[in-house]
Amino acid sequence: MALLDVNHLDVRFALRRGDVQALRDVSFSLERGERLGIVGESGAGKSVAAFSLLNLIAKPGYIAGGSIHFDGRDLTAMSDRALRHIRGHRMSIIFQDPMMTLNPVLSIGEQMVECLKAHRRISTREARAISLRKLEQVQIPSPAARLDQYPHELSGGMRQRVIIAIALLLDPDIIIADEPTTALDVTIQAEIMALLLELCETHHVGLILITHDLGVVSQVSQRMLVMYAGRVIEQGPTREIINDPQHPYTQGLINALPQMATPGSRLNQIPGSMPSLDNLPSGCAFHPRCGFVERADGTTRRACIDLVPGYVTSGNGRVACHMVAEMLERERIPAEEIR
Amino acid sequence: MSAIAHAKAQAPHPAPAAETASPLLQVRGLEKHFSLSGDFLEQLRFKGGRIVREQRYVHAINGVDLEIQRGEALCVVGESGCGKSTVARTVMGLLHPSAGEIHYAGQRIDDLSHKALMPYRRRMQMIFQNPYASLNPRMTIQQTLEEPIRLHHPDWSAQRVKQQVAEVMASVGIAADWGGRYGHEFSGGQRQRIAIARALAVDPEFIVADEPISALDVSIQAQVLNLLMEAQQQRNLTYLFITHDLAVVEHFGTRVAVMYLGRVCEVAPTATLFARPRHPYTQALMSAIPRLEDDRPQHIRLQGEVPTPVNLPSGCVFHGRCPHANERCRREVPALIVTAEGGQVACHAVEEGRID
Numbered sequence: 001m002a003l004l005d006v007n008h009l010d011v012r013f014a015l016r017r018g019d020v021q022a023l024r025d026v027s028f029s030l031e032r033g034e035r036l037g038i039v040g041e042s043g044a045g046k047s048v049a050a051f052s053l054l055n056l057i058a059k060p061g062y063i064a065g066g067s068i069h070f071d072g073r074d075l076t077a078m079s080d081r082a083l084r085h086i087r088g089h090r091m092s093i094i095f096q097d098p099m100m101t102l103n104p105v106l107s108i109g110e111q112m113v114e115c116l117k118a119h120r121r122i123s124t125r126e127a128r129a130i131s132l133r134k135l136e137q138v139q140i141p142s143p144a145a146r147l148d149q150y151p152h153e154l155s156g157g158m159r160q161r162v163i164i165a166i167a168l169l170l171d172p173d174i175i176i177a178d179e180p181t182t183a184l185d186v187t188i189q190a191e192i193m194a195l196l197l198e199l200c201e202t203h204h205v206g207l208i209l210i211t212h213d214l215g216v217v218s219q220v221s222q223r224m225l226v227m228y229a230g231r232v233i234e235q236g237p238t239r240e241i242i243n244d245p246q247h248p249y250t251q252g253l254i255n256a257l258p259q260m261a262t263p264g265s266r267l268n269q270i271p272g273s274m275p276s277l278d279n280l281p282s283g284c285a286f287h288p289r290c291g292f293v294e295r296a297d298g299t300t301r302r303a304c305i306d307l308v309p310g311y312v313t314s315g316n317g318r319v320a321c322h323m324v325a326e327m328l329e330r331e332r333i334p335a336e337e338i339r
Numbered sequence: 340m341s342a343i344a345h346a347k348a349q350a351p352h353p354a355p356a357a358e359t360a361s362p363l364l365q366v367r368g369l370e371k372h373f374s375l376s377g378d379f380l381e382q383l384r385f386k387g388g389r390i391v392r393e394q395r396y397v398h399a400i401n402g403v404d405l406e407i408q409r410g411e412a413l414c415v416v417g418e419s420g421c422g423k424s425t426v427a428r429t430v431m432g433l434l435h436p437s438a439g440e441i442h443y444a445g446q447r448i449d450d451l452s453h454k455a456l457m458p459y460r461r462r463m464q465m466i467f468q469n470p471y472a473s474l475n476p477r478m479t480i481q482q483t484l485e486e487p488i489r490l491h492h493p494d495w496s497a498q499r500v501k502q503q504v505a506e507v508m509a510s511v512g513i514a515a516d517w518g519g520r521y522g523h524e525f526s527g528g529q530r531q532r533i534a535i536a537r538a539l540a541v542d543p544e545f546i547v548a549d550e551p552i553s554a555l556d557v558s559i560q561a562q563v564l565n566l567l568m569e570a571q572q573q574r575n576l577t578y579l580f581i582t583h584d585l586a587v588v589e590h591f592g593t594r595v596a597v598m599y600l601g602r603v604c605e606v607a608p609t610a611t612l613f614a615r616p617r618h619p620y621t622q623a624l625m626s627a628i629p630r631l632e633d634d635r636p637q638h639i640r641l642q643g644e645v646p647t648p649v650n651l652p653s654g655c656v657f658h659g660r661c662p663h664a665n666e667r668c669r670r671e672v673p674a675l676i677v678t679a680e681g682g683q684v685a686c687h688a689v690e691e692g693r694i695d
């Protein structure tokens with residue numbers, strides 16, 4: 001069994017005008033030491049997916065169905081007390097904005113010691129020693145001096161290094177990183193990603209990387225999920241998806257990148273924008289923007305408009321698309337007829 | 340007339356020609372400093388038994404020279420704090436330069452009065468980064484688009500203003516019924532479309548776009564970039580495009596200027612720059628872009644981080660992080676030199692042939 005196993009996760013936000021379904025039928029798993037990328041545009045539900053893993057969804061949000069098995073135990077059925085033992089200890093999270101994550105009135109050392117003492121019975125002296133070691137691991141210049149500095153004295157890149165050090169403090173099994181480099185410049189981003197990758201590899205820590213940047217995902221992750229309007233529409237090995245995307249939305253996303261077009265030519269844009277979660281179109285949520293609702297022969301694929309697509313296996317991945325399902329079906333039938 | 344032509348033919352070097360051949364925008368030795376010290380009383384310090392006046396500055400731009408030809412898109416790239424947005428705002432006259440000159444179509448514009456600047460304001464328009472902040476929430480889209488036209492053409496009839504708005508809305512793909520709605524009713528991509536329509540409403544010839552797609556999602560970025568490129572073709576626009584995204588630059592730019600800590604370190608035609616970046620900073624910046632291919636060469640890791648623009652390093656501003664820096668780099672500020680490929684680069688190591 002995988003270290004983390006998410007099955008049919010369903011997350012809703014109870015609003016006055018009714019429930020809004022932020023995640024529907026989200027399933028994925030993560031092996032020990034594996035790196036998984038979750039991509040999607042804003043509002044696709046990727047951050048909700050990450051937060052729900054630690055049951056960090058704030059009210060009015062709640063987990064309405066499904067299960068999250070971590071190391072064999074279901075987190076959705078766990079008490080707050082038991083969950084607290086896992087949060088920050090077995091699974092830790094890195095947020096997008098390092099300034100929001102660090103407490104501005106505590107020195108770096110105090111924050112690290114506080115975190116260690118919350119989970120372990122150790123002396124302050126020991127906790128400081130561990131903190132120093134972690135700061136060394138994230139290659140911060142003059143780590144001993146940083147312990148007594150405050151967050152505002154550090155640059156953005158250094159703050160994010162401190163946060164990675166805090167995430168690693170208790171030697172977790174999984175690090176969830178929610179857009180960890182979006183607030184940083186490209187050269188700093190490259191350094192932080194290289195560091196995160198190196199640390200995950202040497203310490204055999206699993207990584208769930210949430211990002212909107214397909215380039216980052218393809219550099220870092222082994223497997224990836226593509227989310228659209230609260231659903232995982234495609235998942236599989238990263239290289240397979242990048243080289244041969246199956247879902248029309250994934251294809252559109254990759255083809256829309258300027259690097260995929262000849263300089264100066266028109267970019268391949270996806271028309272329209274992502275629907276809001278409380279007003280999803282019928283059938284496949286992507287169908288109003290999809291170029292494959294009409295078949296090549298001019299007939300309309302009614303299922304796209306009427307039916308929410310289920311998952312089909314394609315290669316080593318899974319895709320939720322009627323068009324892909326139809327194509328796979330067509331490939332299968334002639335093969336049998338020949339036999 | 341013929342005498343001038345004659346004089347030109349005689350000249351040993353091609354003389355600066357008439358307005359058509361000269362650059363549309365020329366920036367010379369531009370500097371912009373922001374005071375950090377507050378007003379006069381706050382600047383007074385008690386030191387060694389005496390009261391002294393102390394002033395500290397953020398050196399946002401320190402001697403930038405740029406030329407933009409008609410019809411081209413000059414992209415300015417760099418990381419946050421390199422002064423690229425300050426260049427955009429100073430060119431637009433939103434900030435006053437601390438030193439240096441800005442010439443537009445042969446006329447110096449940085450020292451003009453507000454009134455004298457008005458005709459230039461119509462010819463130069465700006466698109467901002469965040470469409471959530473750049474649209475007035477209390478104005479309808481119709482009002483937003485009418486405002487610049489009424490300002491620059493006070494003699495136009497209401498009928499003519501409305502017609503102009505309808506035309507510009509159609510040209511950027513805004514449905515006519517958006518006019519009565521407010522900014523908050525639209526998504527980021529739609530708002531940026533409205534902001535572009537507002538810039539185009541007065542038929543400008545030069546557009547400064549400050550990170551116009553950075554706040555947008557990937558699929559929407561392509562839509563907005565396409566729109567900007569269409570507008571350029573249809574209206575023969577000239578762009579000064581500020582961005583940190585090199586993939587966009589490669590696609591969009593005619594020429595690229597790379598900035599670091601308030602200085603231009605390299606300018607080159609886009610294809611040239613991407614084929615052979617010369618400045619060590621450009622090389623590091625380009626190697627840091629996450630690419631989809633997995634056979635990418637390892638990125639060049641820079642030491643340390645960007646120094647603060649309050650206390651500028653001596654010599655080359657990049658020397659503290661540069662793997663090729665030597666004594667001269669620490670001492671002497673490099674000037675832009677012309678490279679064999681037709682670009683310009685400000686680097687002692689390139690000049691001396693220490694790196695290729």
